[in-house]
Amino acid sequence: MMNTKKIYLPIVVLFLLLLPPMVGNYWTQVLGNIGIYVMLGIGLNVVVGFAGLLDLGYVAFYAIGAYGYALLASPHFGIHIPFWVMLPGCVALAAGGGALLGIPVLRMRGDYLAIVTLGFGEIIRILLNNLDPLTNGPRGLLRIDAPAMGNFVVNSPFRWYYLIFAGIIFSAFVADRLNNSRIGRAWIAMREDQDAAAVMGINILKYKLLAFTIGASFAGIGGAIFAARQGSIFPENFSLMVSINVLCLIIIGGMGSIPGVILGAVILIGLPEILRGVHQYRMLAFGGLLVAMMIFRPTGFIPSARRKMELRE
Amino acid sequence: MNKGQGLLTVRDIHIYYGNIHAIKGISLVVRKGEIVTLIGSNGAGKTTVLNAVSGVLKTRQGSIDFEGTRINRLSPHSIVRMGISQVPEGRKIFSRLTVTENLEMGAFIRNDIKEIVKDMEGVFELFPRLRERRGQIAGTLSGGEQQMLATARALMARPQLLLLDEPSMGLAPLLVETIFDTIQRISEEGTTILLVEQNALMAFVIATRGYVIQTGRIALEDKIENLSKNEMVRDLYLGGDLD
Numbered sequence: 001m002m003n004t005k006k007i008y009l010p011i012v013v014l015f016l017l018l019l020p021p022m023v024g025n026y027w028t029q030v031l032g033n034i035g036i037y038v039m040l041g042i043g044l045n046v047v048v049g050f051a052g053l054l055d056l057g058y059v060a061f062y063a064i065g066a067y068g069y070a071l072l073a074s075p076h077f078g079i080h081i082p083f084w085v086m087l088p089g090c091v092a093l094a095a096g097g098g099a100l101l102g103i104p105v106l107r108m109r110g111d112y113l114a115i116v117t118l119g120f121g122e123i124i125r126i127l128l129n130n131l132d133p134l135t136n137g138p139r140g141l142l143r144i145d146a147p148a149m150g151n152f153v154v155n156s157p158f159r160w161y162y163l164i165f166a167g168i169i170f171s172a173f174v175a176d177r178l179n180n181s182r183i184g185r186a187w188i189a190m191r192e193d194q195d196a197a198a199v200m201g202i203n204i205l206k207y208k209l210l211a212f213t214i215g216a217s218f219a220g221i222g223g224a225i226f227a228a229r230q231g232s233i234f235p236e237n238f239s240l241m242v243s244i245n246v247l248c249l250i251i252i253g254g255m256g257s258i259p260g261v262i263l264g265a266v267i268l269i270g271l272p273e274i275l276r277g278v279h280q281y282r283m284l285a286f287g288g289l290l291v292a293m294m295i296f297r298p299t300g301f302i303p304s305a306r307r308k309m310e311l312r313e
Numbered sequence: 314m315n316k317g318q319g320l321l322t323v324r325d326i327h328i329y330y331g332n333i334h335a336i337k338g339i340s341l342v343v344r345k346g347e348i349v350t351l352i353g354s355n356g357a358g359k360t361t362v363l364n365a366v367s368g369v370l371k372t373r374q375g376s377i378d379f380e381g382t383r384i385n386r387l388s389p390h391s392i393v394r395m396g397i398s399q400v401p402e403g404r405k406i407f408s409r410l411t412v413t414e415n416l417e418m419g420a421f422i423r424n425d426i427k428e429i430v431k432d433m434e435g436v437f438e439l440f441p442r443l444r445e446r447r448g449q450i451a452g453t454l455s456g457g458e459q460q461m462l463a464t465a466r467a468l469m470a471r472p473q474l475l476l477l478d479e480p481s482m483g484l485a486p487l488l489v490e491t492i493f494d495t496i497q498r499i500s501e502e503g504t505t506i507l508l509v510e511q512n513a514l515m516a517f518v519i520a521t522r523g524y525v526i527q528t529g530r531i532a533l534e535d536k537i538e539n540l541s542k543n544e545m546v547r548d549l550y551l552g553g554d555l556d
Contacts, residue, residue, distance in 0.1 A: 182421075189407065189418050196405040199367065201393030201422035201470060 013169075020161050028157040032229065034269045035164035036222050040246045041253070041261035042171045043218025048247065049256035049304070050179055051211035052191030054114040056243055057101070057121025061094040061216035063128060063238035065223020068093040070141040070233050071134070083147035083154075087224055094220025095213045097124075102212035106205045109194070121243055128235040140234035144227050160229050167225060171218050172258050179256075183210060245269075252293055254300025263301050320345045320505050321366065321397075321474055326375030326385070328361055335361050337529040338375070343474065348496070348506040350516040350537075352550055353526035359509040360402050362526070363476050366507070367399040368392040379474070394422050398472035402479055404463040408452030412443055415451050415462055419469030429469070436465040439495055457488040464495070474505045481512040493519055513550035517541050525550070 020028040040062060047055045068090045072081045081089075101120045105113050128135045135141070147154040147163065154163050178184050186207045189197035198204050227233050245268060253264025271289070275282045293300075319342035328336035336358050343349045351359050364370040366377055368389040377385035384392055398419075407415050416436065420429045437444035440461040446454060451462055460480055467475060477496065481489040489512065497519045500506050510516035517523070523540045525533040533543065540546050 185418070186421065188410070189421070192407045192409055193405060195369070196401065196407060197418075198369070198389040199393065199399050199401055199405065200418050200466075201390045203388070203390040 016165065017162075020158050025157050028161050030270065030273045032157060032160045032164050034265050035161070035168055036226055036229075037246065037249060037265040037269045038168050038262050039164070039171050039222040039225070040219055040242075041249050041265050042168070042175050042258060043215050043222070044246050045250050045256065045258070045261050046175055046178065046218070047211050047215035048250060050175075050184060050191070051187040051208065051215075053208065053211055054110070055117045055212070055215070056114050056240075056247070057117035057119065057124075058215070058219060058246055059238050059240065059242040060101070060121045060124035061097050061219035062223045062226070062242060063124050063235075064097045064216075065090040065094045065220035066227040066233050066238070067128060067135060067141070067223075068220070069224040070144045070227045073145040073228070074141050075143050076136060076141050080145055083145065083224070083228055084149075087221065090224040091217045091220040094223065095217040098213040098216025099209060101216075102209040105212075106208055118240070118243075121240060125235055125238050125240075128238065135235070138235060140232055141227075142232040144231050144233065146231070147228055154228075164225060164229075167221055168262075171221065172262075175218075175258055178214065183207065187211060248290070250300075252290070252300055254303035256304035257300070257302050260300050260302035260304070267301075319343050320380060321507065322376075322378045323362070323366070324376045324378075326362075326365060326372045326377065328358075328365055328370055328372055335529055336365070336372075339526070339529070339531055340375075341524050341531065341534070343505060343507050345473075345505055346500070346503070347522060348500050348508060348520045350508045350510055350513075350520035350523045351526060352510055352513040352516060352523060354549070355511070356528075357526040358529045359526055360478055363399065363402075363478050363507070363509050366392075367397060367476055369399075369401075390422075393470055393472075396471075396473035397476065398467035398470045398474075399476040400460075400463045400467045400478060400480065402482075404459050406451045406454075406459050406462050406466065408450070410451055411448055412451055412454070412462060413447045415466050416443075416469050419466035422470055432469055432471065436468055439468075439498060440465050457484050457492070460484060460488075460492060461495075464492075464499075468499065468504070472504060474507065475499065477506060477508045479509060479511060481510060481515055489515055513546070514552070517551070 019031065040058065044055065044058045047053050047058070069086050071077060072079045073083065073086055101117065105116050108116060129138055154160055186197070186202045189200060189202055190204060190207055194204055249264035249268040250261055252267055253262065254260030272282055272286060275285055321343040323339060323341045325338045325340050326336055327334065327338055339362055351362060353359050361370060365372050365385065368384065368387055372385045376383055379395055379397060382395070384395065407418060410418070416433055420432065423429055442458055443461055443465055446458065451459065454462060464477070464480065480492050480496065484492065493515050496506060496508070508516055508520060517537050517540070520537050522536055524531050525540070525546060533540065533546065535543070541551065
């Protein structure tokens, strides 16, 4: 298992690095879109897959990251903090948002938790729409700065592809390390049986809060990249559908599994692009796929070994 | 430690479930090295008392002291760190993790990997069945094995005080005997034990002292040899046929 992983991983990475020149501008752009969702998926997977907390408002942290960057790197306030400085700033902002959501929901479980997180996501979107003086409301924020290193500006689909790629590698590495850490073990115990975990000496409140905070930080990176890449952002970019899509791609790929998240994003975000030719049947094909998945592979395409065990029972 | 002072001292605690006054002023002492049993019928409040000690339930009045430190305002995870481990009612093992993983979770509060490995060897000595099934998913174990696992898991935290909640529940008589033999061995190896049991007959075989709970109050407290001679105890809890 470990050995096949070691052999395949460099091949896959090399393939992905060589992909953009082979597929051209348009598909590189699509791959970039997929990549942002991969990052969001990796982050939400920490909350849902590792810690077992159903979060339906994940888009809120994505929005916080995006607006955090856009406000401080655009003509809106005339502030132009460089992307590389803002990136950790956006992580901190989103993590703060995660803690803000985490604290009131610490004592909730299951469905109730899901409902409150759903509400939180909507609150952030509505705030963005209505806090006119700060966010410019529905007119959005325009002419957001692109990342630059000296004279080298990240402004083409190819350059963005590699930047997002680096972001994914970093996120996947961090998530994988977390999963195999002491924190990851506490999350497993908590996910399995919260009461039993507490009797083991695991501080449930602390590890729940950690899951929300860490999970949200990934969305902070995703949001900053999204804003810088689009050049303009609007409240409707951060609708409930984003949260649902990210959750769907985790479920399709295989909950708790990082390769699963990547595959899920490719299918969920990439497939509608492939099906553009038969656009009138696009949603039909897509819905059909989701239903077929739930019937034939309820654990997802690449389930984590443990999840497979859990669902079989 | 002061003479006569216990390892665990519960003073006049009151516990409510909503408006229901479940525990109406219970006091008890567990001294170092003892096996103290708490017997009583269904719904008398035995588990409630145990859950108050482990911090799962909050007391509304009274105090619980462990080694001279007040613990009844602490959360369950801090109480585990102080040296009290609970084998909860219904075992609450991690049913989708393996036996070994369950034991590792039991040692969550510890960082001394070498000692943890040694202790795991120790609990396998105590429960050889668990060694045979170390790689198995805990949910597929038999009831008796699950009880063994829950006990072993609690021991992995190296507790000074072990809280056992109905270890005999749902087990075949032969298995009950094995479990109680093991509890005695755990005690001999230096762990103090507070044992809640409906099966008073078995509890009396290994315990040094006992408390009888009736509807949220202590009805009797004595050494086991005296309790087993008591008329009421014999009638109500021992089936009246103890020789």
